[in-house]
Amino acid sequence: MPLWWPLLLASVLFAIGVYGVLARRNAILVLMGVELMLNAVNINLVAFDAYFRDVLHSGQTLALFTIVIAAAEIGLALAIVLMVFRTHGHIEVDELRELADRDVA
Amino acid sequence: MSAVEIVFLLLSLVAVGSALLVVTTQHLVHAALWLVVTLSAAAGIYLLLAAEFVAWVQILIYVGAVVVLLLFALMLTKAPTGPQPDLTAKQAVPAAVIALLVAGLLGTTVVAGFQDVELDLDDPVVGSAGVTGDTIFTAWVLPFEVLSVLLLAALVGAIVLSRGSTGSRSDGGDD
Numbered sequence: 001m002p003l004w005w006p007l008l009l010a011s012v013l014f015a016i017g018v019y020g021v022l023a024r025r026n027a028i029l030v031l032m033g034v035e036l037m038l039n040a041v042n043i044n045l046v047a048f049d050a051y052f053r054d055v056l057h058s059g060q061t062l063a064l065f066t067i068v069i070a071a072a073e074i075g076l077a078l079a080i081v082l083m084v085f086r087t088h089g090h091i092e093v094d095e096l097r098e099l100a101d102r103d104v105a
Numbered sequence: 106m107s108a109v110e111i112v113f114l115l116l117s118l119v120a121v122g123s124a125l126l127v128v129t130t131q132h133l134v135h136a137a138l139w140l141v142v143t144l145s146a147a148a149g150i151y152l153l154l155a156a157e158f159v160a161w162v163q164i165l166i167y168v169g170a171v172v173v174l175l176l177f178a179l180m181l182t183k184a185p186t187g188p189q190p191d192l193t194a195k196q197a198v199p200a201a202v203i204a205l206l207v208a209g210l211l212g213t214t215v216v217a218g219f220q221d222v223e224l225d226l227d228d229p230v231v232g233s234a235g236v237t238g239d240t241i242f243t244a245w246v247l248p249f250e251v252l253s254v255l256l257l258a259a260l261v262g263a264i265v266l267s268r269g270s271t272g273s274r275s276d277g278g279d280d
Contacts, residue, residue, distance in 0.1 A: 001109060001223075001226060002222065002224065003219045003222040003223065004215050004219045004220060005224075007216075007219060008212050008216060009150070011211035012121055013124055013143075014211065016121070016125060016127075018204045019128050019200055019201055019204035020127065022194075022199075022203060023128065023193050023194055023196065023200035023201065024128065025192055025194045028175055028178050028184075029133070029192065032128075032140050032175065033127075035167070035171065036124055036140075036143065042159070043151075046151050046159060047154055049156065049232070050154040050155050050224060050229060057230075060156045061237070061240055063159050064158075064241070065248060065252055067159075067163065067167065068255075068256065070171065071170060071256075072256050074174055075263045076259050076263050076266070078175070078177075078178045079262070079263040079266035081178055082178065094195075
């Protein structure tokens with residue numbers, strides 16, 4: 001199998017995740033886009049691990065670490081999302097603009 | 106074309122198709138369920154690439170925990186179950202353009218850079234639980250410990266955040 005097959009798959013999945021993050025309004029759907037991007041990176045890491053046949057298994061170990069960090073990230077992010085829901089009553093990210101500057105004047 | 110290549114192409118098709126459905130479907134809960142399909146296809150690809158332990162961790166953590174967390178969050182934010190036509194922002198078209206540019210740039214880069222490189226999957230060193238455990242607890246033990254502290258910090262942070270300002274604080278908070 002050519003090495004660029006899994007790398008191209010990872011690129012496509014990453015781009016789909018980028019679209020999800022940019023285009024979705026619901027904060028939980030944005031987080032799903034982030035998960036897609038993290039998975040694309042993992043596919044890259046595992047593919048290069050299989051290619052280099054590293055004795056330290058750097059790629060697979062870093063993929064495991066990425067999964068752990070993704071789990072920590074999703075736990076914290078969902079806590080924040082639930083807090084936003086409690087204070088605003090919705091989680092539409094394009095309506096959360098209290099931090100925007102343009103309404104000041 | 107070998108059997109591994111055919112299975113890889115099928116899994117790739119499943120992963121890309123379900124990922125597209127994750128970011129385009131109008132049902133909130135369906136998006137989470139399509140994410141399960143994407144993540145499972147990725148786990149199958151890990152298995153093909155001889156990363157056995159990573160594949161099972163992917164199933165356990167992502168499919169088992171992360172998606173369940175997402176579904177819980179959807180439930181707690183009173184997500185409607187019917188189709189929602191307004192799930193995509195008005196900037197969907199520029200977002201799609203940017204995503205296509207990202208895909209084009211990354212894709213051409215990796216294809217141009219690794220065009221002639223062959224990934225030899227015959228007789229690989231399978232990353233089984235034993236092999237992975239050996240490497241993590243010999244070469245990678247310090248990052249592993251740092252990660253455990255990170256997880257603890259995330260846990261404490263999530264608890265503090267979800268207690269919110271309604272929790273009574275002993276030091277007489279501003280609430």
